[in-house]
Amino acid sequence: MKATIADIIRKNGRFEIITHAWPDADAIGSAYALYMALHVMNKEVRFICPTPIPEHLLLTPAPEENLFSAPEISLLVDVSDMGMIGDIRPEGMVVVIDHHKTNQGFGFVSWVCPNKSSASEMVYELLIELDIEITSPIATNIYMGIFGDTGGFVHTNTTARVFEIANRLTLKGADPSHVANQLRKNKSTTYYKILCLAMERIRICDSICASYITLDDLDKLRAGPNDASGIIEDLSSLAGVELSIFLRDVNTHQVHCSIRSRDGISARLTAQAFGGGGHDRAAGFTLEGRAEGLVGDVIKEGLKWVRMG
Ligand SMILES: [Mn+2]
Structure with a gap:
């Protein structure tokens, strides 16, 4: 399914990225990383989050939206059912990238991997499949998503592969201490x-x-x-x-x-x-x-x- 989605991304030009309401680190990390990667590929793309993004999850500046007409493809990341995106109605063909076990499979194409730590880990694998350069902001967002959904490398989804990816992301510019401080030592x-x-x-x-x-x-x-x-x-x-x-x-x-x-x-x-x-x-x-x-x-x-x- 990953290869199918990579193909859809290569063959189309206009996208919207949609993540879930009340977003967590994985929602923003996976969606932002994909949003940035599509910019790198010179695609037209816009970013939609149904509710405001908590400030502490904005670790990198977001690229400008450059979508000026209807999207061909709506990429839903970390979304396990349509209820999670509230009143948002996807305008393109729905493609789902998700890791929730309770995802029943919806959309035109649905790539669901409950054995992956996070949607961010899936986006990482997709970018490798697409042979996209992992820039420092992309690395930071994917790292943030993995850190969030593994509870800071604590939960049982903290696999050897997770550490392998975290290692590569750190080499690409993700700052582990900065991410941990933003996500953990930031309470009001x-x-x-x-x-x-x-x-x-x-x-x-x-x-x-x-x-x-x-x-x-x-x-x-x-x-x-x-x-x-x-x-x-x-x-x-x-x-x-x-x-x-x-x-x-x-x-x-x-x-x-x-x-x-x-x-x-x-x-x-x-x-x-x-x-x-x-x-x-x-x-x-x-x-x-x-x-x-x-x-x-x-x-x-x-x-x-x-x-x-
Ligand atoms: Mn998640």
């Missing part, structure tokens, strides 16, 4: 206030830990939507915890839940029970409801899967 004081609240409310049940943040909390702290991102990583760092659950109100009627499991696949199974998805050990869902009312139900569902594993 608001983040720690949210973390304190989450810790006060923590519920431990067998090897499950869960907590939540309400709209009221976020209002009182004047927190933005990105201020609570990363709380789940702190919850899942507790010793002895197999499954961690963090819910936060998105608005007055919707709640988002992030789930992590350590050894088993209970994170994905729990998320899927609520209509969500993701990876085996890192998954989530968005639902109608409020965090405080839903937390007990998610714990109950999680217990079922943790006990089975």
Whole structure:
């Protein structure tokens, strides 16, 4: 499928790159790297992210959009279903590059590799297939995506191949310390206030830990939507915890839940029970409801899967 996509890129001239709403490091890293590579190939291309890009993910200046008419091809990266791109309607033929296990396969061409660490790793392989020069900004973005989705080379998707690619990207100009500092040592004081609240409310049940943040909390702290991102990583760092659950109100009627499991696949199974998805050990869902009312139900569902594993 990689060769097919490389061929589509060679044979067409106008592209749009679309990544998912509320983008993480892999979403921006993979999409930006591909966006830059298409510029290197003298293609017309535009970049679309359905929601604002968090500033700390902008490690390199973005090239200017140079697409002046309708795209022939819409490249969707790190997107596992159309729900992840919100109101965006792709204008070209949809080509999907993704690594989510819950991706059912959609689009005209769909290249899905759940065994790859990240969409960024897939973009790296695609650029090698295309024989594109990996410039320093491209290397930086791919490295950022791999760092993000492996949790800083911690998760089980940290393979020998990942280190091999990280090595090559470093030789091409990616700065490991700069990326790590941007992604890890960049929290706001608001983040720690949210973390304190989450810790006060923590519920431990067998090897499950869960907590939540309400709209009221976020209002009182004047927190933005990105201020609570990363709380789940702190919850899942507790010793002895197999499954961690963090819910936060998105608005007055919707709640988002992030789930992590350590050894088993209970994170994905729990998320899927609520209509969500993701990876085996890192998954989530968005639902109608409020965090405080839903937390007990998610714990109950999680217990079922943790006990089975
Ligand atoms: Mn990803």
